[in-house]
Amino acid sequence: MLLLVAMALFALGLIGVIVRRNLLVMLMCMELMLNGVNLSLVTFAQQTGTTAGAVLVFLIFVVAAAEIAIAIPIVLVLVRQRRTLDADAYTDLHG
Amino acid sequence: MVLTLIVLLPLAGFFANGLLGDRLGKPFVTVVGCGLPIIAFVLAIKSFLVLLAGGGTPIVETVFTWARIGGQSFDIAFWFDRLSAVMVLIVTGVGSLIHIYSTGYMKQDKSYARFFAYLNLFLFFMLLLVLGRSLLVLFVGWEGVGLASYLLIGFWFEEADNARAGKKAFITNRIGDAGFLLGMFLLFWATGTLDMDRINAAFMSPKAPVVSASLVGILLFIGATGKSAQIPLHVWLPDAMAGPTPVSALIHAATMVTAGVYLVARMSGIYMHAEGASQVVAVIGVATALFAATIAVVQTDIKKVLAYSTISQLGLMFVALGVGAYSVAIFHVTTHAFFKACLFLGAGSVIHALSGEQDVRKMGGLARKIPVTFVTFVVATAAIAGIPPLAGFFSKDEILWFAFASERGGSLLLWAVASFAALLTSFYMFRLVWLTFLGKSRMTPEVEHHVHESPKSMTGVLAVLAALSAVGGFLSLPHFLEPMLPLPAVPEHLHPLETPLLIGSIVIAFAGLAGAAWFFGNGAVRAERMRQRFAGLHRVLAGKYFVDELYERLLGMPLCWISEHVFLRTGDRMLFDGTLHGLAGLARRTAGAFSRVQSGNLHLYALLVVAGIVAGLAWSFRFV
Numbered sequence: 001m002l003l004l005v006a007m008a009l010f011a012l013g014l015i016g017v018i019v020r021r022n023l024l025v026m027l028m029c030m031e032l033m034l035n036g037v038n039l040s041l042v043t044f045a046q047q048t049g050t051t052a053g054a055v056l057v058f059l060i061f062v063v064a065a066a067e068i069a070i071a072i073p074i075v076l077v078l079v080r081q082r083r084t085l086d087a088d089a090y091t092d093l094h095g
Numbered sequence: 096m097v098l099t100l101i102v103l104l105p106l107a108g109f110f111a112n113g114l115l116g117d118r119l120g121k122p123f124v125t126v127v128g129c130g131l132p133i134i135a136f137v138l139a140i141k142s143f144l145v146l147l148a149g150g151g152t153p154i155v156e157t158v159f160t161w162a163r164i165g166g167q168s169f170d171i172a173f174w175f176d177r178l179s180a181v182m183v184l185i186v187t188g189v190g191s192l193i194h195i196y197s198t199g200y201m202k203q204d205k206s207y208a209r210f211f212a213y214l215n216l217f218l219f220f221m222l223l224l225v226l227g228r229s230l231l232v233l234f235v236g237w238e239g240v241g242l243a244s245y246l247l248i249g250f251w252f253e254e255a256d257n258a259r260a261g262k263k264a265f266i267t268n269r270i271g272d273a274g275f276l277l278g279m280f281l282l283f284w285a286t287g288t289l290d291m292d293r294i295n296a297a298f299m300s301p302k303a304p305v306v307s308a309s310l311v312g313i314l315l316f317i318g319a320t321g322k323s324a325q326i327p328l329h330v331w332l333p334d335a336m337a338g339p340t341p342v343s344a345l346i347h348a349a350t351m352v353t354a355g356v357y358l359v360a361r362m363s364g365i366y367m368h369a370e371g372a373s374q375v376v377a378v379i380g381v382a383t384a385l386f387a388a389t390i391a392v393v394q395t396d397i398k399k400v401l402a403y404s405t406i407s408q409l410g411l412m413f414v415a416l417g418v419g420a421y422s423v424a425i426f427h428v429t430t431h432a433f434f435k436a437c438l439f440l441g442a443g444s445v446i447h448a449l450s451g452e453q454d455v456r457k458m459g460g461l462a463r464k465i466p467v468t469f470v471t472f473v474v475a476t477a478a479i480a481g482i483p484p485l486a487g488f489f490s491k492d493e494i495l496w497f498a499f500a501s502e503r504g505g506s507l508l509l510w511a512v513a514s515f516a517a518l519l520t521s522f523y524m525f526r527l528v529w530l531t532f533l534g535k536s537r538m539t540p541e542v543e544h545h546v547h548e549s550p551k552s553m554t555g556v557l558a559v560l561a562a563l564s565a566v567g568g569f570l571s572l573p574h575f576l577e578p579m580l581p582l583p584a585v586p587e588h589l590h591p592l593e594t595p596l597l598i599g600s601i602v603i604a605f606a607g608l609a610g611a612a613w614f615f616g617n618g619a620v621r622a623e624r625m626r627q628r629f630a631g632l633h634r635v636l637a638g639k640y641f642v643d644e645l646y647e648r649l650l651g652m653p654l655c656w657i658s659e660h661v662f663l664r665t666g667d668r669m670l671f672d673g674t675l676h677g678l679a680g681l682a683r684r685t686a687g688a689f690s691r692v693q694s695g696n697l698h699l700y701a702l703l704v705v706a707g708i709v710a711g712l713a714w715s716f717r718f719v
Contacts, residue, residue: 014705018698076324087696089696090695090697091695093695094693094695
């Protein structure tokens with residue numbers, strides 16, 4: 001059951017990243033995907049009775065925090081330049 | 096160790112002059128460049144005395160083993176017997192003299208050190224050639240002298256013609272070397288050794304090797320025709336006169352071009368059993384002698400006359416080899432080294448005096464102005480013409496005698512043609528004397544004003560060589576070489592003819608002198624009349640029978656066509672370049688297609704990543 005919720009979270013996030021054009025929303029959707037993965041890891045850890053999954057969750061927390069700490073300033077800088085959050089406005093960067 | 100030292104001294108000179116010469120200045124170059132060959136000459140005399148004291152037993156020195164393959168070892172070994180002794184003494188002796196002469200002749204040249212480095216390099220390879228015991232060492236020397244010759248012909252390489260002459264000499268020699276190599280392979284296959292004394296012994300033993308001696312003989316002779324400028328590979332020698340005159344004297348008259356004669360004499364064990372090959376040698380020799388002599392009659396460049404004369408004299412040497420008189424050929428090599436070196440150096444002195452003029456039509460009347468050059472030149476001319484009792488008379492007379500009387504291929508026809516060549520020799524040489532030194536001056540006033548006798552370093556050498564040309568005939572080398580190279584037998588009934596033929600030789604020599612005097616004395620009016628009468632013949636001779644043009648049509652142009660059309664256009668441009676350009680174009684187009692994906696659209700990227708993950712998962716779950 002929890003696995004299904006995790007899959008749903010991940011799928012929602014994925015679809016959000018693909019279809020939404022707002023940069024901030026895309027970042028939030030990515031967080032959603034990461035949390036989906038976290039949920040599945042916790043579930044597996046519980047089912048198998050090992051701690052490896054739980055440890056990985058903390059690793060992902062750290063990575064996600066670091067990632068968002070870099071991503072938000074980048075978005076801020078971009079927005080200051082163009083006054084828009086639309087991802088399509090930045091295609092000329094060829095990122 | 097002495098033999099090794101003789102060989103290595105000039106090499107040391109090459110390195111010293113080549114690496115340090117420019118920095119340490121001309122005195123250093125002179126001392127090293129001339130000193131080391133002179134020391135080598137002294138050592139050669141010492142070895143020669145040891146050889147004499149030992150009654151002619153060869154001195155052998157093995158320096159080191161080059162390679163060991165299976166049961167065979169290939170040694171760098173030096174072999175000093177009567178034949179090598181004669182050659183080494185000529186090479187170092189005449190070589191040293193010409194080095195000394197060069198100090199005067201090349202004094203003003205900016206590449207003084209380079210010149211002496213090359214000359215020393217040449218001496219090193221030449222000594223390797225004549226001292227090597229095995230054909231392999233001889234071959235290294237053989238190629239090496241070719242290299243030195245190439246470097247020295249193109250010494251003044253700023254002019255394209257000189258560089259071209261060097262290339263021509265090198266490439267023509269390669270053709271001969273192909274024959275030489277094949278002969279070597281055959282010999283090794285048949286006898287299992289490359290040591291020349293062993294090969295000769297194998298052919299002399301009753302159980303002869305299972306190979307046709309004539310085939311080997313002809314292959315080796317092909318090599319000799321290249322190096323010694325015999326028909327059909329003679330074309331490089333006249334062009335080789337582009338080099339400095341001392342080079343022409345040393346390499347293209349006295350030593351290197353006689354390497355072919357030395358090779359055949361050295362391998363006499365094979366040629367004694369190769370009647371067919373010997374006949375080929377004699378016929379090619381006599382044809383070359385006549386052919387080159389006729390060309391020499393009409394040449395107007397003083398060095399070209401001497402070049403064709405050299406070819407002609409080499410032809411006579413091969414006649415002697417062809418009829419089995421090997422020692423007589425070596426005798427002529429020796430006397431020829433003396434008088435032809437003297438002639439070339441004399442010509443160099445003339446050119447020096449006239450500030451570079453080589454055309455005899457613009458000379459004349461030089462006898463009074465450069466008397467030492469004149470006297471020595473006349474002595475050497477008389478020697479080559481065969482006027483008794485000078486050196487050329489003895490050796491040439493012996494060649495003519497054996498061409499007539501030898502049991503091994505001598506014949507009246509051979510004698511007649513060779514004698515006619517000798518007559519022409521005498522004629523064109525005295526023609527040269529008349530045009531250059533006698534008669535009225537045809538020089539331009541400013542050239543005439545500068546005419547001066549050469550410095551002592553040059554005239555001194557000329558005097559020594561002239562003296563050797565005068566008395567060299569009394570050396571009786573054939574007698575000295577007889578234990579090694581016996582003279583061919585002469586049929587009993589021909590013996591009484593020896594004296595009449597001797598007188599015939601003298602008459603021929605003087606007839607040439609008289610002919611030249613008649614045609615070219617008195618302002619050369621008669622010669623001019625003859626020239627107009629036989630204009631067609633003169634054109635053919637002046638054009639050197641158009642052999643160069645024939646080769647150009649026959650070989651040069653087809654090769655150029657094949658290179659241009661087959662190799663360049665079809666092979667290089669279409670096949671190789673086409674393939675590579677095609678592949679490069681394919682890569683560029685593919686990259687162009689892929690680069691379109693990088694649009695900058697984040698959503699597309701995310702979609703592609705997902706698609707990739709899905710595809711990867713689908714692939715990894717395909718068996719589930």
